[in-house]
Amino acid sequence: MKKIDDLSFEELERALVELGEPKFKAKQIFDWIHNKTVEDFEGMSNISKKTKEELSKVFEFTLGSIELKLESELDETKKYVIKFEDGNVVESVFLKYKFGNTACISSEVGCKMGCLFCASTKNGFLRSLTTAEMLKQIYLIQNDTKEKISNVVIMGSGEPLNNYDNVIKFLKLINDERGQNISMRKITLSTCGIVPRIYSLADEDIPITLAISLHAATQEKREEILPIAKKYKLDEILKACDYYVEKTGRRLTFEYIMISSFNDSPEDAEMLSKILKNKLANVNLIPCNYVKEANIKPSENLDIERFKRLLYDKGINATVRRELGSDINAACGQLRNNYLKI
Ligand code: SAH
Secondary structure, X not given: OEEHHHOOHHHHHHHHHHOOOOOOHHHHHHHHHHOOOXXXXXXXXXXXXXXXXXXXXXXXXXOEEEEEEEEOOOOOOEEEEEEEOOXXXXXXXXXXXXXXXXXXXXXXXXXXXXXXXXXXXXXXXXXXXOHHHHHHHHHHHXXXXXOOOOEEEEOOOOOHXXXXXXXHHHHHHHHOOOOOXXXXXXXXXXXXXXXXXXXXXXXXXXOOEEEEEOOOOOHHHHHHHOHHHHOOOHHHHHHHHXXXXXXXXXXXEEEEEEEOOOOOOHHHHHXXXXXXXXXXXXXXXXXXXOOOOOOOOEOOXXXXXXXXXXXHHOOOEEEEOOOOOOOOOOOOOHHHHHHHOO
């Protein structure tokens, strides 16, 4: 059966017309699904019994629940393990920043990218998430925290550009003014650099922030930690990034995980500043979290600060990602792995 919460507003209107129902009901039903976040037709108190019966013959709801919640004692970060109908679990995070409440969501169950430092990929890829399953992560977090989410980062498990169509539909639905109405400018999508899809994204005309998981400043070093780097070369990614800025006018984020004695030397900073020169970009330096399967060591704080200063001296904006919820398995994919005992 089709899922009603996967439908765009226009698709919902069309579905109603096909069932012989008036189109205007779409507004009320959309409101029940995406604002009041009901999980069945019963709860839609201002919709007639007949309409609900007609709808329930063709549609059902995407079900998901919070299986586990960890609350940081250091800050207001909350991590969730969310379980879907087929038993698959993903993790999602609630982060409170001065600028707003942020949900970090997953786009796939597991991941096939195989990045050396990342826990999400250690158990491989299981399946893509549907549009509604991405929305669900936000709705469940909002209902649990009783806080409105204002910012979304697609930076949890999975490679969002490998689940392109569902992710684009998710972006349009979460942005819909008849639903959560989250501004595209407050959404960030992080990718390890799927070049053809960066071009497609630039052409979508949706002004989200694109974050590139760069992590190293040369082709050779990228290949050592990101297997996908062999397929999509660094210079191709940078060219695609230029196109993205040209089309959207949006500032890019380059994520750079700081790994001790691998990519944190003054020479590395020099290389990075060279490839990012004259780009409308901000570098996000990420203190690497330990992942037990990966034999990598986080950089020392002093080395991170030195790196940041060197970039700054070359005119490159850089910020160090504040570690939130470090007491609750904050590194990507770790909570899910611990939950699954893998
Ligand atoms: N596939 C996408 C999105 C998921 S990973 C991508 O590659 O961008 C997104 C981010 O998770 C990475 O850029 C990195 O910032 C973070 N991450 C993954 N493993 C980490 C670790 N061990 N320590 C700190 N951050 C990590």
